[in-house]
Amino acid sequence: MNILAHGYLSGRNTELLIGNFIGDFIKGDPASARHDLTPGEIAGVRLHRAIDTFTDAHPDVAAVRDLLHPRCHKYAGAAVDIFFDHFLAANFQAITGEPFPVFVSYFYQALQDNVVRLPASAMRMADYMIRQDWLTSYQYLEGIDRSLKGVSRRTVYPSGLDTAIEDLEQYYDQIYSHFTYFWTALVEHIRPIRTALIATL
Numbered sequence: 001m002n003i004l005a006h007g008y009l010s011g012r013n014t015e016l017l018i019g020n021f022i023g024d025f026i027k028g029d030p031a032s033a034r035h036d037l038t039p040g041e042i043a044g045v046r047l048h049r050a051i052d053t054f055t056d057a058h059p060d061v062a063a064v065r066d067l068l069h070p071r072c073h074k075y076a077g078a079a080v081d082i083f084f085d086h087f088l089a090a091n092f093q094a095i096t097g098e099p100f101p102v103f104v105s106y107f108y109q110a111l112q113d114n115v116v117r118l119p120a121s122a123m124r125m126a127d128y129m130i131r132q133d134w135l136t137s138y139q140y141l142e143g144i145d146r147s148l149k150g151v152s153r154r155t156v157y158p159s160g161l162d163t164a165i166e167d168l169e170q171y172y173d174q175i176y177s178h179f180t181y182f183w184t185a186l187v188e189h190i191r192p193i194r195t196a197l198i199a200t201l
Contacts, residue, residue, distance in 0.1 A: 019044015
């Protein structure tokens, strides 16, 4: 669910961005002919998986998952992803040096220009995301609450996500501190991986 983080870490490479965006929709080997992906899109899927692997194992992410577990149980990881995208969106220019609206415009345009490259389910998500301007809304607690409630409606079991905004409000500074340490480590970890993937194209 951390759409913004995945998008930003694609490094303004559109093929990587597309592969990264569809990463959760591609099962098995992304280079398999059944997926019909370009080399850049394959690299993007691999980048997506590298981000997820690092994120899932990071102690600051685990600390926030533990904090949210009493409410969200096995869905705590989904809440962490959404919360961390909030902190990235709300502090985007300070963190990246780039105006947030400029990046959002690039991201949406890249998806629109390459919509035929998206699997049907990813295409639907991109359409909702752009029409409802999810990324801009991530800056605000109201937008995060809407996103949490939307995910909650799609879970098989009760998730606690519909009220998880209460945990974000209660532990805001604590979660932001964990995000800050995690984000610095993630950027440092992913930079050489992205460079190596691009070098293979």
